[in-house]
Amino acid sequence: MSALVDDATLGPRIADYLQQQVGHPVRVGAVRRFAVGFSWLTYAVPVTGLQGGDDATELILRLGPDYGLFAPYSAGPQVMAMQSLEGTAVPLPRAYWSSDDAAIFGAPFMFCEKVSGAAVVPWVAAGQPGLEDGYRQGLAEQFTDILAALHCVPWQQRPIAALAHGITAENAALRNVEQWEALIARWAMRPFPLADWGIRWLKAHTPVAPRVAIVHGDYRTGNFLEEGGHITSILDWELVHLGDPHEDLGWASLPMYMGGSKLICRLAEPEGFYQRYGDKAGFEVSMDSVRYYRAFSLLKLAATHMAAARCFEEGRFNDMRMPAMGSQVATCLRQMEKTIESTR
Amino acid sequence: MNNSFPRLIDGMCATLRAEVLTRLDDEFARGQVFGVINLLNTFKVRADWSAGFLLQQIAAQHAALDGAAALLNEALPTPVPPSTPIAELLALRDAQNLRIAALLERVDAERAALLPESAAQAEALLRQAMRAEVDLELRNAPRPLFAEMSSGTEG
Numbered sequence: 001m002s003a004l005v006d007d008a009t010l011g012p013r014i015a016d017y018l019q020q021q022v023g024h025p026v027r028v029g030a031v032r033r034f035a036v037g038f039s040w041l042t043y044a045v046p047v048t049g050l051q052g053g054d055d056a057t058e059l060i061l062r063l064g065p066d067y068g069l070f071a072p073y074s075a076g077p078q079v080m081a082m083q084s085l086e087g088t089a090v091p092l093p094r095a096y097w098s099s100d101d102a103a104i105f106g107a108p109f110m111f112c113e114k115v116s117g118a119a120v121v122p123w124v125a126a127g128q129p130g131l132e133d134g135y136r137q138g139l140a141e142q143f144t145d146i147l148a149a150l151h152c153v154p155w156q157q158r159p160i161a162a163l164a165h166g167i168t169a170e171n172a173a174l175r176n177v178e179q180w181e182a183l184i185a186r187w188a189m190r191p192f193p194l195a196d197w198g199i200r201w202l203k204a205h206t207p208v209a210p211r212v213a214i215v216h217g218d219y220r221t222g223n224f225l226e227e228g229g230h231i232t233s234i235l236d237w238e239l240v241h242l243g244d245p246h247e248d249l250g251w252a253s254l255p256m257y258m259g260g261s262k263l264i265c266r267l268a269e270p271e272g273f274y275q276r277y278g279d280k281a282g283f284e285v286s287m288d289s290v291r292y293y294r295a296f297s298l299l300k301l302a303a304t305h306m307a308a309a310r311c312f313e314e315g316r317f318n319d320m321r322m323p324a325m326g327s328q329v330a331t332c333l334r335q336m337e338k339t340i341e342s343t344r
Numbered sequence: 345m346n347n348s349f350p351r352l353i354d355g356m357c358a359t360l361r362a363e364v365l366t367r368l369d370d371e372f373a374r375g376q377v378f379g380v381i382n383l384l385n386t387f388k389v390r391a392d393w394s395a396g397f398l399l400q401q402i403a404a405q406h407a408a409l410d411g412a413a414a415l416l417n418e419a420l421p422t423p424v425p426p427s428t429p430i431a432e433l434l435a436l437r438d439a440q441n442l443r444i445a446a447l448l449e450r451v452d453a454e455r456a457a458l459l460p461e462s463a464a465q466a467e468a469l470l471r472q473a474m475r476a477e478v479d480l481e482l483r484n485a486p487r488p489l490f491a492e493m494s495s496g497t498e499g
Contacts, residue, residue, distance in 0.1 A: 123490035193445035309346035318358040330481035
């Protein structure tokens, strides 16, 4: 296990690293850590002189510590995805430097542009009102259009093609289920027969994808920034992969992200969402595939909660939100079973 | 709950010391936090998960395994002793879950060779047991406070 560079010495280390990258001295101000996320650590890094003068800018540094939820980490997939999406209709921060060499900051890392805006929280407290209608509908349209744009990107000629490993429209679902089955085997601290049963059902009912696309993997409210009603950036690309675009639709439609409403991610009426998405993405949405991937997403979410419980139990984190997340495995598996039942 | 009782207590105490006390200036409030830590440490050595809750889960599993074993010509499960330490109950719950998973896998794999009615009944019993386990888990869990945990404010 490599030691993460502590917050106080991180600034000078960043200055040294950036100087090597740009070939001239830079000054780094007080590094500020954001208190969000359970996985990658996120820091705001004020830098002066990146362009060689007195220019001031703020970068985002993301570190994937070996005690994090999904550790061990690699910056590779998200950087490849972000580079692949430059110049497309998907708004996202520009990725700069990255490395998996833990000798530099004690963990894999990536630097990217800081984009302005705030996140809309997916969870609401009991009795909290929904979003104002005009604002919500505006965000819903952008949320839908950006997802469709992501799934239309011709990835075959871009860096993310390195993640293809022989994926096809026919094998995309099975490969995905097998990957999460292996993660559950690694993370579960006790047997979950309902998860085993769900995995068998998912393997026996794999749909053929309409195309192989870049799948965000965690596309929902909370993972984009908005400013003045405009989505300025899609964030958190750590679960990005190639697969069936229906997977992102299934994930976005999880009841956990509806905030007590009937709206997808607290934003979009389901019927309009699928219709608009299909028109923009250029294929007819299969509701059977959406339900399949909703069931899969519930298994994936259960697995994430198993990871949280293990991460806490092994003492890698004392963050009390982790066991709280870990206590939600039963909720996800129950919903998964109901979703599967609804397809029979 | 998927974490062990002592680890949760350790985590709560560590969080209170490292994340709360370091940001709390009021002397009385700090005293209250130390009082809570003291009590949590007492719970760690004197308390454990509820046996009643676990026994309900185990009874549901046992009834299903009993029925399914008869339908599938398998050995009947061993009865649960009336008074058993929590650690043994947890181990028993896990062992019975492994058995449920194995029998369901067998039903799936050998469905064509089994009597259709026996296969269907055994599957229904085992799935009912899985459902009972998660339903009991959900009935014994408070409303999650994810909105409050994300915002740090009372809902």
